[in-house]
Amino acid sequence: ETGVTQSPTHLIKTRGQQVTLRCSSQSGHNTVSWYQQALGQGPQFIFQYYREEENGRGNFPPRFSGLQFPNYSSELNVNALELDDSALYLCASSVPGQPITGTEAFFGQGTRLTVV
């Protein structure tokens, strides 16, 4: 049990729709990262939020956006869904700035998004 919770666990959406995925960070963690894991592949970094600001972004189009709230919970929003967006979306929280504790990310169980 990592203390990172994601909702919903499963979701089915239609191509062109919009979706919001939610993540509640482990207590005391003010950095959250989002990853997309397509079937049979490793997690791909989408972006990271630190103190409510985007702090690094992977190779994903602008229709992938996010928010981090004052309580450090986070949302991932995807607009104009495409079939290739079908994947497991993982959220990970960590504490930045400290050489040791800041390096370890604690992962949630993920949200399985299916776009039809």
Added chain:
Amino acid sequence: AQSVTQLDSQVPVFEEAPVELRCNYSSSVSVYLFWYVQYPNQGLQLLLKYLSGSTLVKGINGFEAEFNKSQTSFHLRKPSVHISDTAEYFCAVSARNTGGFKTIFGAGTRLFVKA
């Protein structure tokens, strides 16, 4: 920029045999190294991590890994595997990003333990 290469996409092995899952990385800055395990339909669980100090790192479930800076490798080993070790294993590299750390994952190695 960081990158991670897991050299084997699948590793079949018999129960109680030893196993090594290979990982090489590249980075222009100092990195921290991790191995995660993912069981079907679940999130990632940390097996072990190298942050500093001894290059031989011991983790959970009898796994260990050795950091080799000259070869930029961080191979995962277990002397005797069990059926329950069947899972996907991911090597990851974390390096300092503005305000925090960014973690990059390899494509994964599927370990399949046969009876």
